Amino acid sequence: MEQAINIILRAMFMENLALVYLLGMCTYIAVSKRVETAIGLGAAIMVVLFVTVPVNQWMYQSLLAPGALAWAGYPELDLSFLRFIVFIGVIAALVQILDLFLERFFLRLHQALGIYLPLLTVNCAILGASLFMVQRSLTFADSVAYGIGVGAGWALAVIMFAAIRERLRYSDAPEGLRGLGLSFIVTGLLAFAVSGLSGIEV
Amino acid sequence: MANYRERLLRPLLDDNPITVQVLGLCSALAVSRSLRPALIMAISVIAVLIFSNVAVSLMRGIIPRSIRLILEVTLIASAVIVVDQVLQAFAPDVSQVLSVFVGLIITNCIVLGRVESFALHNPVGDSLADAIGNGLGFSAVLLTVAAIRELFGNGTLMGTTILPDAFPKNEMMLYAPSAFLLIGLIIWASRTWQQRRERRESTTANPVNLRRIG
Numbered sequence: 377m378e379q380a381i382n383i384i385l386r387a388m389f390m391e392n393l394a395l396v397y398l399l400g401m402c403t404y405i406a407v408s409k410r411v412e413t414a415i416g417l418g419a420a421i422m423v424v425l426f427v428t429v430p431v432n433q434w435m436y437q438s439l440l441a442p443g444a445l446a447w448a449g450y451p452e453l454d455l456s457f458l459r460f461i462v463f464i465g466v467i468a469a470l471v472q473i474l475d476l477f478l479e480r481f482f483l484r485l486h487q488a489l490g491i492y493l494p495l496l497t498v499n500c501a502i503l504g505a506s507l508f509m510v511q512r513s514l515t516f517a518d519s520v521a522y523g524i525g526v527g528a529g530w531a532l533a534v535i536m537f538a539a540i541r542e543r544l545r546y547s548d549a550p551e552g553l554r555g556l557g558l559s560f561i562v563t564g565l566l567a568f569a570v571s572g573l574s575g576i577e578v
Numbered sequence: 579m580a581n582y583r584e585r586l587l588r589p590l591l592d593d594n595p596i597t598v599q600v601l602g603l604c605s606a607l608a609v610s611r612s613l614r615p616a617l618i619m620a621i622s623v624i625a626v627l628i629f630s631n632v633a634v635s636l637m638r639g640i641i642p643r644s645i646r647l648i649l650e651v652t653l654i655a656s657a658v659i660v661v662d663q664v665l666q667a668f669a670p671d672v673s674q675v676l677s678v679f680v681g682l683i684i685t686n687c688i689v690l691g692r693v694e695s696f697a698l699h700n701p702v703g704d705s706l707a708d709a710i711g712n713g714l715g716f717s718a719v720l721l722t723v724a725a726i727r728e729l730f731g732n733g734t735l736m737g738t739t740i741l742p743d744a745f746p747k748n749e750m751m752l753y754a755p756s757a758f759l760l761i762g763l764i765i766w767a768s769r770t771w772q773q774r775r776e777r778r779e780s781t782t783a784n785p786v787n788l789r790r791i792g
Contacts, residue, residue: 395755396754397608397754398603398604398607398754398757399604399682400604401603401604401607402600402601402603402604402687405600406600457659457662457663460655460659460681460684461652461655461656461659464652464655465648465652468647468648468651497647497651498651498685498690499685500604500605500682502685503682503684503685504604504678504682504685507678507681507682508678511677511678550766550770551769551773552766552767552773553762553765553766553769556597556765556769557762557763557765558762559762560758560759560761560762560765561758561763563755563758564755564756564758564762565755565759566755567754567755567758568753571753571754
């Protein structure tokens with residue numbers, strides 16, 4: 377339990393995917409004009425990460441890792457190079473299922489998320505979380521905790537940024553800096569603030 | 579011929595994938611700490627872009643609309659697997675530095691964006707030119723940021739020392755967030771330059787405007 381909390385906290389703050397590894401930036405910049413949409417997007421990312429990281433961990437351990445196919449009589453087979461195509465396939469399929477599921481049972485949430493839900497397939501944060509999971513050789517239980525942590529961290533980052541961005545409308549920035557340029561600089565400052573947490577041991 | 583020229587040159591500045599279309603930011607930001615990995619990343623992205631744009635353009639007549647996204651992603655992922663294996667075989671040190679970011683070329687929005695918005699509707703020649711142009715536009719920004727960060731953060735370029743030891747190093751440049759600040763400034767500069775040029779063009783093309791301003 378202690379270890380799970382440790383992984384969640386690390387993934388949320390010290391190794392925040394959005395602000396420390398800079399993943400998922402396209403969606404982050406594009407969908408942060410208003411706080412409500414940012415909350416919806418954050419919720420969707422949390423759900424998708426919570427499901428995809430453990431599923432990909434299971435797929436990797438039982439099919440792709442070196443020696444994983446020993447039960448089928450191929451103990452020396454190493455299919456780990458196929459992980460990109462398998463992970464992206466799993467993510468695309470799960471996002472599709474989530475899309476159908478929400479449309480059937482949670483119509484309001486589905487409408488609020490709109491186009492962003494299918495686009496999560498090509499969000500770097502989601503594939504990135506699965507690749508980090510392999511790189512750190514997490515166990516299944518750890519990967520569940522990791523999925524929760526990275527999702528919460530990314531959601532936190534996008535909501536925080538959207539809140540700042542709503543206020544930026546009142547700022548008197550030079551013409552060429554307005555909008556995109558200022559968003560980048562604000563994100564940079566936010567990321568510097570978060571990197572202050574990096575040395576903390578839990 | 580002029581068509582190809584435009585497809586190659588427009589994405590370099592006027593329609594730059596990073597500063598104007600806002601695509602492919604993750605890899606641009608994350609691998610820009612020093613020049614050598616950035617250069618290899620740029621080459622990898624160009625290779626993947628060319629392969630996927632040409633492949634999708636060749637198959638644009640037979641791809642069913644409903645499953646096109648998953649097909650495109652599969653094609654891109656195959657190209658990335660090849661790039662990853664080549665890097666592991668011939669440049670293992672860079673492959674270590676880039677770690678997960680080679681795999682993340684799959685979700686680099688530039689690749690899917692160009693495939694989806696261009697290669698799906700255009701012939702092979704145009705798609706090839708578009709892929710090279712956008713790849714170079716991406717590389718231009720990535721390499722500029724990487725060069726600034728390595729030069730001022732570490733005093734080196736491609737690993738060789740440029741700045742003398744007496745020149746104070748700016749350690750902030752070695753932290754990831756500085757890439758945001760630099761790209762923000764690049765966007766500011768390019769937008770200001772574009773706005774100024776547009777204003778000049780509109781006043782010369784339309785003398786009435788000039789009188790009104792005067």
